Amino acid sequence: MSEIERPVVRPRRLRTTPAMRDLVAETTLRPSQLVLPLFVREGATEPTPISSMPGVVQHSRETLRKAVVEAAEAGIRGVMLFGIPESKDAVGSGATDPEGILNVAIRDVVDEVGDTVVVMSDLCLDEFTDHGHCGVLDAAGRVDNDATLAAYADMALAHAAAGVHLVGPSGMMDGQVAVVRAALDGAGHTDVGILAYGAKYASAFFGPFREAVDSSLQGDRRTYQQDFRNGAEGVREAVLDVEQGADIVMVKPALAYLDVLRQVRDAPELRGIPVAAYNISGEYAMVEAAAAHGWIDREPAILETLTAIRRAGADVILTYWAVEAAGLL
Numbered sequence: 001m002s003e004i005e006r007p008v009v010r011p012r013r014l015r016t017t018p019a020m021r022d023l024v025a026e027t028t029l030r031p032s033q034l035v036l037p038l039f040v041r042e043g044a045t046e047p048t049p050i051s052s053m054p055g056v057v058q059h060s061r062e063t064l065r066k067a068v069v070e071a072a073e074a075g076i077r078g079v080m081l082f083g084i085p086e087s088k089d090a091v092g093s094g095a096t097d098p099e100g101i102l103n104v105a106i107r108d109v110v111d112e113v114g115d116t117v118v119v120m121s122d123l124c125l126d127e128f129t130d131h132g133h134c135g136v137l138d139a140a141g142r143v144d145n146d147a148t149l150a151a152y153a154d155m156a157l158a159h160a161a162a163g164v165h166l167v168g169p170s171g172m173m174d175g176q177v178a179v180v181r182a183a184l185d186g187a188g189h190t191d192v193g194i195l196a197y198g199a200k201y202a203s204a205f206f207g208p209f210r211e212a213v214d215s216s217l218q219g220d221r222r223t224y225q226q227d228f229r230n231g232a233e234g235v236r237e238a239v240l241d242v243e244q245g246a247d248i249v250m251v252k253p254a255l256a257y258l259d260v261l262r263q264v265r266d267a268p269e270l271r272g273i274p275v276a277a278y279n280i281s282g283e284y285a286m287v288e289a290a291a292a293h294g295w296i297d298r299e300p301a302i303l304e305t306l307t308a309i310r311r312a313g314a315d316v317i318l319t320y321w322a323v324e325a326a327g328l329l
Helices: 011-015 018-023 061-073 101-113 145-162 176-186 204-212 232-243 255-266 281-292 298-311 322-328
Strands: 034-041 057-059 078-084 118-123 166-169 193-200 248-252 275-279 316-319
Touching: 011 018, 034 061, 034 101, 034 322, 057 061, 061 078, 061 101, 061 322, 078 101, 078 316, 101 118, 101 145, 118 145, 145 166, 145 176, 166 176, 176 193, 193 232, 193 255, 204 281, 232 248, 232 255, 248 255, 248 316, 255 275, 255 298, 275 298, 281 298, 298 316, 298 322, 316 322
Parallel strands: 034 057, 034 078, 034 316, 078 118, 118 166, 166 193, 193 248, 248 275, 275 316
Antiparallel strands: none
């Protein structure tokens, strides 16, 4: 019997046309999987451009409303709000003031779009403190974990009273999710969910964001944000957050931490838990700068970036390109 000749394997047959490539694509990206982060500045009467993030602005309350409506019309199903107060103090009191900019902005947005968009809020003190740290400082100038937790609980209640759907504790304090969940449940806000910044790293890629929120930070946040050399630690933190009551866990930044994102997505303890990733300011700025110099093709780079984050395991992506990407899909 003659030897049977083995057929030539040609994987390229499944790449021959756009329709064929779409038919067998392993990863999908939809507008409903994107969340648009938005900045709103107290006292602003018009948008203020952010120089390091071309196309992104600090909104006035009026333009914030318009931006959220635009996002909803584009099919975006979530917005994350950050407030920029006119004045700051050592304890970030503007964060819990019912008339503080973030709480007012939550009310504005919920009034504008109701339940058609998931309204999320950044639950952290860094935008509101004159020292720029994410918590209350002790006498030695260090972030006091437990004093900060009490402030987070009050902030969560203020956001819930304003109508927020998801709070996003992002300060990386030990026990923050448990304290926030207990505060919300104790006040009857059992339907307010928690998007926990489970794996948030002390990253050099946050630079443009600090301009966006007019950060007062001197120094760094390495004593409470995670060390970028550690991956398993990020998974452990995410698991702890779910054990404490988180409904969604997030990896931030995204691109330099796709390995952590995949480990979080694959962790047995997190099976069935939605996983988010934040395509942060520095990642956005790199693409925009390279495109402005003609070094890369901008729109394909945007879609490739976001699809890579999805492929690594993100169910939800926070990105400043959300509305534009929705129009490209």
